Amino acid sequence: MPLLSPQDRQTLTQHLAPITKSVDLLLFTQTFGGTESGLVAKQVLDEVASLHEKISVVEKNFVLDTEDKAKYGVDKAPAVVVLGDGQDTRIRMYGANTGYEFVSLVEAVLLAGTGNLELEPESVAALAAVDKPMRIQVFSTPT
Amino acid sequence: MAYANPHITADAVDAQEFMELTRRYRVTGVPKTVINDSIEILGGLPEADFIAAALQPEGDAS
Numbered sequence: 001m002p003l004l005s006p007q008d009r010q011t012l013t014q015h016l017a018p019i020t021k022s023v024d025l026l027l028f029t030q031t032f033g034g035t036e037s038g039l040v041a042k043q044v045l046d047e048v049a050s051l052h053e054k055i056s057v058v059e060k061n062f063v064l065d066t067e068d069k070a071k072y073g074v075d076k077a078p079a080v081v082v083l084g085d086g087q088d089t090r091i092r093m094y095g096a097n098t099g100y101e102f103v104s105l106v107e108a109v110l111l112a113g114t115g116n117l118e119l120e121p122e123s124v125a126a127l128a129a130v131d132k133p134m135r136i137q138v139f140s141t142p143t
Numbered sequence: 144m145a146y147a148n149p150h151i152t153a154d155a156v157d158a159q160e161f162m163e164l165t166r167r168y169r170v171t172g173v174p175k176t177v178i179n180d181s182i183e184i185l186g187g188l189p190e191a192d193f194i195a196a197a198l199q200p201e202g203d204a205s
Binding site for chain 1: 144145147148151152161164168176180190197198
């Protein structure tokens with residue numbers, strides 16, 4: 001059964017229409033010892049990918065794909081790494097991406113696919129001064 | 144923010160899925176933002192305030 005209603009699909013299709021760059025969603029899951037949220041994450045991503053021809057889902061194995069895990073710094077699963085035109089956006093989503101997290105996922109896809117930052121120019125200027133690694137973790141709940 | 148600077152990585156973490164992290168970072172309300180394990184921002188803030196809090200010198204966080 002689809003997670004998105006026909007009306008949701010229509011709204012999201014319009015929202016994602018400005019996408020011009022390819023967006024790859026790398027989904028890291030684990031078959032054994034993994035949680036059901038990996039399956040939910042897969043369904044969520046597949047439904048989002050079906051909304052625009054430029055969006056693709058690439059499945060990775062959290063246990064076996066150690067090279068990609070290290071490359072993208074993925075340390076838990078399920079995880080989604082968002083690539084825009086093959087370049088790492090450094091945006092990661094950990095969990096099933098439902099509820100409020102779904103909004104973050106859609107906005108990350110839109111950013112990767114358009115390159116349009118929504119930040120104010122003052123914010124961009126302030127962030128340009130960051131010259132060492134900064135890891136931002138935002139904790140939220142699906143509901 | 145991550146898209147704006149190659150030094151920045153942004154993780155959206157489901158607090159219910161990853162309980163160990165939720166305990167480690169003492170997440171008692173959401174959204175809670177943790178930066179480099181040292182700066183904590185509870186709740187949502189206006190963009191300018193959020194960035195000012197995120198860029199404060201580490202160790203000054205309340």
